Amino acid sequence: MTETGLFFIHALSPLHAGTGQGIGAIDLPIAREKATGIPYLPGSSLKGVLRDRARGKGWDADTLAAVFGPETEGAAEHAGAVQVGDAKLLLLPVRSVYGVFAHVTSPYLLERFRREALLAGLTPPEAVATPERESVGVAPGSKLVDAKLNGVYLEDLDLKPREDPALGVWEEWLAALTEAPVRGRLAVVHDDLMAFLLETATEVVARIRLDDETKTVAQGALWYEESLPAESVLYSLVRAENSHRKQKPLSAGEVLSLFNGLLDGALQLGGKATVGRGLCRVRAGR
Known part of the structure; x- marks a missing residue:
């Protein structure tokens, strides 16, 4: 007998689920699915954090x-009774x-x-129509729309x-x-445009380490790291x-x-906890 469930992760601060190294301009990129390029948080990381929480709760x-x-x-000796899947991106701020x-x-x-x-027994709404590449789907009364010019402006995109x-x-x-602030803010774009935003709309910051004596940047201690933005x-x-x-x-x-x-x-999920990364709210899908 098996049971299936689903839970949500709402990033309250930038979330860095890294790969450990990068080969491009970003020294510490986030983990991405090989075929789609979509960011994700490894299930092994989630399971380890939740195991620690269970221990802290006195199990x-x-x-x-x-x-x-x-x-x-x-x-x-035996396998665990719960399998935790990778956390997949649903909404990108x-x-x-x-x-x-x-x-x-x-x-x-x-x-x-x-x-x-x-699969988890939820009843989500029906699938939505695919918008054209130059347009964006929004709900009636959306906060994103400029009523005068009839436009939506995301980053440098005019849709x-x-x-x-x-x-x-x-x-x-x-x-x-x-419990994320989705009302009035949901925007559905073409899959090709989404792929562009997944590459360009993540958060990339420069980090440095100072020399203790000179208080200047230590030799070779400048790097760039990528995170999913807060509200993901x-x-x-x-x-x-x-x-x-x-x-x-146990059943x-x-x-x-x-x-x-x-x-x-x-x-706290992902890396860079001591600089405030990865503070998330988790909630079971009910």
Whole structure:
């Protein structure tokens, strides 16, 4: 017997889920899917952080091992009862002349999210139509639209708004599930334009290390690192099964319930925690 769930990650500060090294102008890029170039947060990172939270909440050793698996030295004993998928990007915050910022997504991102939400037993709204490359889908009454010029301005892009009542349904549904500021800010662009924004609208900052004596930049201590901007929204699919630990028999439903109990509140995800990166709010999809 298995149970499937889904949870959301709302970045409250820039989120750096890095690859450790870069080969281009950015020294520390974020992790991206090989085929699509879409940023993601590895499931192994999520599982490790949530295991630490469970330990901090006072879970006993048998429950911890049953849900997440034994410690490394006992890994051959049995598998954990929960599998945590990679957190995939759903909404990318992009600067907007109106409405402060837009939560930008695309038909492909919404469609693959629908696929996984349905697996988790949720009932997401219907798929949306693909906008033309020079236009953007918005909900009626969107904060992003310049009413006088009938335009939406994202970064340096000038797009024509196309109102779609279906996006109003998506805004309300996502706002209720994630508690992110989606209402009035949802923008659906063509998949090709989304690929462009995923390359150009992430946050890239220069970091330096000062020499303690001279208080100038130390030799070779200038680097550039990339992050997903604050207000990004991601989601992860979770699969639970019956416990494999004889000392702690748990049903798949009990495992998922225990796991979901870890998903309320703030977590630090990714790297660069000491400089304020990766403060996120997690919430189980219900």
